[in-house]
Amino acid sequence: MPQIFRRSANTTSKLSLAGLLILVGGLIFTAIVVARSSYVTRAHEFVEQPVQFSHRHHVKDDGIDCRYCHTSVETSPFAGIPPTKTCMNCHSQIWAQAPILEPIRVSFREDRPVRWIRVHDLPDFVYFNHSIHVKKGMGCETCHGRIDEMPLTLQENTLQMEWCVNCHRNPENYVRPRSEIYTMGYKPPVPQSVIGAQLVKEYGIRGNTSCSTCHR
Amino acid sequence: MTQPIDIQSLRTRLEGSRGREYWRSLEAVSETPEFKEFLHREFPQNASEWLDPVGRRGFLKLMGASLTLAGVSACTRQPDEAIVPYVRQPEELVPGKPLFYATAMPFAGAGIGLLVENHEGRPTKIEGNPDHPTSRGATDLFAQASILDLYDPDRSQTITHLGEIRTFEAFAGALKEVLTGQQSSRGSGLRILSETVTSPTLNAQIDELLGRFPQAKWVQWEPFSRHNAREGSRLAFGEYVDAQYAIDKADVVLSLDSDFLCAGGNGLSHARAFASRRRLEGDKAAFIRLYAVESSPSNTGTKADHRLPLRASEIEAFARAVAAQVGVTAAGETAAPAAAQNWMAALVKDLQAARGRSLVIAGDSQPPVVHALAHAMNEALGNVGATVSYTQTAEARPINQVEALRELVGEMNAGTVSFLLILGGNPVYTAPADLKFTEALGKVGLRAHVGLHQDETAAQCHWHVPQAHYLESWSDVRAADGTVSIIQPLIAPLYGGRSFHEVVAALSESGPRPAYDLLRAFWNGEGVAPRQPVTAPAGRGVAAPAPAPAPAAARGAQPAAAAPPAASTFDRDWRRWLHDGVMPNTAFAPRPVTVQANAIAGAPASPRGQGLDVVFLPDPSVYDGRFANNAWLQELPKSLTKLTWDNAALVGPATAARLNLVSGDVVELKQGNNSIRIPVWINPGHAADTVTVHLGYGRTRAGRVGNGTGVNVNPLRSTAAPHILTGVELTKTGDSYELACTQDHWSLEGRNIVRVGTREQFEQDRDFVKKMEHLPLSKVTMLTQEFKYDGYAWGMAIDQNVCTGCNSCVVACQAENNVPVVGKSQVLNGREMHWLRVDRYYTGEIDNPDTYHQPMPCQQCESAPCEVVCPVSATVHSDEGLNDMVYNRCVGTRYCSNNCPYKVRRFNFLLYSDWNTQSLWPLRNPDVTVRSRGVMEKCTYCVQRINHARVAAKLEDRRIQDGEVLTACQSACPTNAIVFGDINDPNSRVSQLKKSPLNYPLLAELNTRPRTTYLAVVRNPNTELEPTPAAAGDGEGH
Secondary structure: OOOOOOOHHHHHHHHHHHHHHHHHHHHHHHHHHHHHOHHHHOOOOOOOOOOOOOHHHHHHHOOOOHHHHOOOOOOOOOOOOOOHHHHHHHHOOOOOOOHHHHHHHHHHHHOOOOOEEOOOOOOOOOOOOHHHHHHOOOOHHHHHOOHHHOOOOOOOOOOOHHHHHHHHHOHHHOOOOHHHOOOOOOOOOOOHHHHHHHHHHHOOOOOOOOHHHOOO | OOOOOOHHHHHHHHHHOOOOOEEOOHHHHOOOHHHHHHHHOOOOOOOOOOOOOOOHHHHHHHHHHHHHHHHHHOOOOOOOOEEOOOOOOOOOOOOOOOEEEEEEEEEOOEEEEEEEEEEOOEEEEEEEOOOOOOOOOOOOHHHHHHHHHHOOOOOOOOEEEOOEEEOHHHHHHHHHHHHHHHOOOOOOOEEEEEOOOOOHHHHHHHHHHHHHOOOOEEEEOOOOOOHHHHHHHHHHHOOOOEEEEOHHHOOEEEEEOOOOOOOOOOHHHHHHHHHHOOOOOOOOOOOOEEEEEEOOOOHHHHOOOEEEEOOHHHHHHHHHHHHHHOOOHHHOOOOOOHHHHHHHHHHHHHHHHOOOOEEEEEOOOOOHHHHHHHHHHHHHOOOEOOOEEEEOOOOOOOOOHHHHHHHHHHHHHHOOOOEEEEEOOOHHHHOOHHHOHHHHHOOOOEEEEEEOOOOHHHHOOOEEEEEOOHHHOOEEEEOOOOOEEEEOOOOOOOOOOEOHHHHHHOOOOOOOOOHHHHHHHHHOOOOOOOOOOOOOOOOOOOOOOOOOOOHHHHOOOOOOOOOOOOHHHHHHHHHHHHHHOOOOOOOOOOOOOOOOHHHHHHOOOOOOOOOEEEEEEEEOOOEOOOOOOOHHHHHOOOOOOOEEOOOOEEEOHHHHHHHOOOOOEEEEEEEOOEEEEEEEEEOOOOOOOEEEEEEOOOOOOOOOOOOOOOOOOHHHOOOOOOOEEEEEEEEEEEEEOOOEEOOOOOOOOOOOOOOEEEHHHHHHOOOOOHHHOOOOOOOOOOOOOOOOOOOOOEEEEEEOOOOOOOOHHHHHHHHHOOOOOOOHHHHHOOOOOOOOEEEEEEEOOOOOOEEEEEEEOOOOEOOOHHHHHOOOOOEEEOOOOOEEEOOOOOOOOOHHHHOOOOOOOEEOOOOOOOOOOHHHHHHOOOOOOOOOOOOEEOOOOOHHHHHHHHHHHHHOOOOOOOOOOOOHHHHHOOOOOEEEEEOOOOOOHHHHHHOOOOEEOOOHHHOOOEOEEEEOEEEOOOOOOOOOOOOOOOOOOO
16 A cells, blocks of 8 residues: 655654644743733833823922822822822912813812823732831832833833732842832842841731732 | 422431431431432532523533633733822821711611711721610621612612602692691691601601691501500500610520510610620529520520420410419419420429519510510519619600501591601501501592602602612611610712601701701700790700710710700710710610509400411511512521522421421411412421411512512401411412522531530530540541641631521621622522521421521631642632632632532622622722622631731731721621631630630531631520430430
């Protein structure tokens, strides 16, 4: 009985097997890359807001402390988005007629809240608490990046679980003294490897990684 | 339908059983195939099968499509989410942190003090107010579930006139017109029909109105008002008074068909007082003993040391016999019912031995003379002033509601009523059938209804005004002991509802006025009618303007002389009343009353029933129908029958055997021309020849949840016999009806799940509970290595000795944890979602078994069988010993549930959470994920509360204090049966309880080492009635 396949068929079949593996591997790789990409995580993406608020201007140029607006960051799970009243504290006096601030004035006048778009949007099954992170020496910058250099606020990190757990497992790499929480561009006075371990001990950081810490 | 159960063979089987046997249902004893399936399968067969009419091909197509789309959805981006801050942020409000406000819930003639959790202006969860005398921090199931009523999408939303939308001004104008017309006749055609009013301000408002229209009348009607108790007190003392029981001071209590531990405005405080005398801590000698004589099994009866089922109409004879023997001369006939003969001597001896420390309590369904006899017995036993005292009634205007309603209907039929204002309630549904209320109502010229729903009554009225829910309105209410609470709103009216105050104010000369102003004016001593001369309202009992005392010190204090507080101190007092939720020193002072023996002697003995007795009771879940549209309550397995979504005619096994009935048979109950068709449910322990039916079902205009559930039993009810109807015929119709009962769902297989001993047994051998462990401990462990708990280790101890099975924990858990309801058909498939269930076990003869309640949350095993089988690590051990459930990881294999010996895991077979009804969104607890379909879920020990406490403690650099974390079930519990805390702390309450010799883990032989453990029941029987078993080892479950 003659051979149905020629000898070269061996090569073809080997190649196509390898090709299939590469294809599947490639698909998996692509899926992993896509899942971590800014397209999915929305990191580094500008968000259109009702008023294009500039953190850079307010933080860097004006030197306003984070807590002037984000009042509950030390006491509540939610850092707090300032009520229109907070904007109007200053803007009833300065830039009181600026056209860009019209939505703010309308909101104040008509008692209708401004609908901002959330930049850092965690999934609904994740429960994050600002107050405890501030208490344990996590600087704003660690998660939110150089807010003082963002004319338009964007999400600096992926906010994926991998990223959260990275710090929960190794808090000593990120912790800073409580006096430096709100500092932008903080540089550890001594190497982080030294001060980190020391602060973890001093602040009693346990880097809780039980699921129910964040999921419930 | 299930196989009929042969009751005679059951009896034989139970008698032949060695030692004590605990069973959950008649099906379990007879080991029907259905029960075995419940026992051996993770879920009953129907639960995990696809029963909906989709073929296999269609199903596969759908699956294929969803798999593909699921893959695609992984790459989708989250949609934009708005973040909406305040314009001007209110003071004290920190976004992300809930605030708690004190208020009170008016319910069936009494108020319960509450603290309501409020997230950024939306109330989400109700807790009891620890400073309130009848709450003490606990709530009943109705208070827990009332939050769902607030957000009920079927609430009426607009003022209507003949079905057309109108404004409140138009309604007020119409009222004005009516009043002008009534001016000349001094209100002779004006009638107000309300529910029992315990609001001092509303009472003053109506009084003011009646002052201007002396011919007008105000009628109060509730289908289960305490009118027998009221008439009983009038019979005994010549005036209406309320009995206030000090159960914690009693050693021997006799309940005459009374469910005093659960029902009534004082149920919560009674239960707490009772529990304080049941706990085996401290002085064991002072252990309360409860005798219960009852027709329909009640939660109080399940806690009795001796329980005697008697047909409803025989309880009076029993009461007379006991009364005669304890020295009440007026008792008359003294022949006790035959069934009670061997009880009498021991009971009377016990009562007399405890003179001044005994207590007799009559139930609300018993006729007035039984109440009068109870009062006389308490006097004869020297209990007045010791365990019972008498005060004025909580409602300002106690009336004989049945008589008043009858009179009103007479006037309506005579055509003399030209305007009827119905303030709440649903008389078209609840009025006894013989009154033909609907017909009479049609003869009233103008009818207006104020209520939460466009219900049966609203449909018969010209005007309908949506009522503001109590969480939306300002009001005030008296608790059962007289303490006044200001009801403050937690949210602005969702649908522009109006409170009764506002509606009645629209009838006043000064016209509509906000309830807030009215309340302040009333309590400031200005009265509710500004144009009237200022007089202090009678019976206010407000404290003199002394410096506001601390609430704890004020509790139980006697009222000071009424004097209007000076204006300068009023604001301060007002703020304190709102903050504390109670007005200090407003509890009623005891009133000296004496029993008029002649009046009682003159009361004719009620005839003993022929045929069957029918007892009408409010439904344990939906009450008199007012909660019929509350899905939490509809799906709540009723404490003793475990029925959901329906009512049934409860009969005892003896009667069922005699009449050849099986559960689910539809029967006709007939008396005279009145009849109803209702399915039967065989209830172990139910008195023979008595049928219990519950009002509250068969509503036609309740809403999307309540319509068409159950049977309306009202057609059988009459003003002559609103509570106990005698001479009823029962005939089988041959039909049967499927009742959704959960009693065999989640059945455990094992020995000694419930452990019970007697006080003597305990005193002889403190370790008797441990000795009930027969099986060797399994060597199997799920642990590869021991977990270490350096910080906290959470644990729970549940004291079955004090648990009354009242179900408030189940509803509290549902409210706290966003637990969905599934509906009747899904319950029938065994898919109910309750994270916490209360298992009810019987032991003994089926005609009068002992009943035990066992709340079953997740046992949070140390060596958890669920954890090791999860292929995706969706259930894992936390460093504090919780079995964490991670919804976002769960793929729904259900292996964990299959491996759980306690059957506490629940699977979302379908999308049970209502994601579409917008009015329900604000109800959800924002701290707990709303689960979707295909996800396993279970009790988390309220991990959200633990996390909040942990953060709060860390922010203050301290450890979590004992008692700082209360799980939802624990905080709702009236008897403190559930104790939660850190078992690493040897001084915590839970650690102390776990050291008790009564403490035992369930199914310990499996070596799961559950964190939830149980305290065994220790009964306190009278040795004359129940000799201590000689042989040790009683309590074996073989």
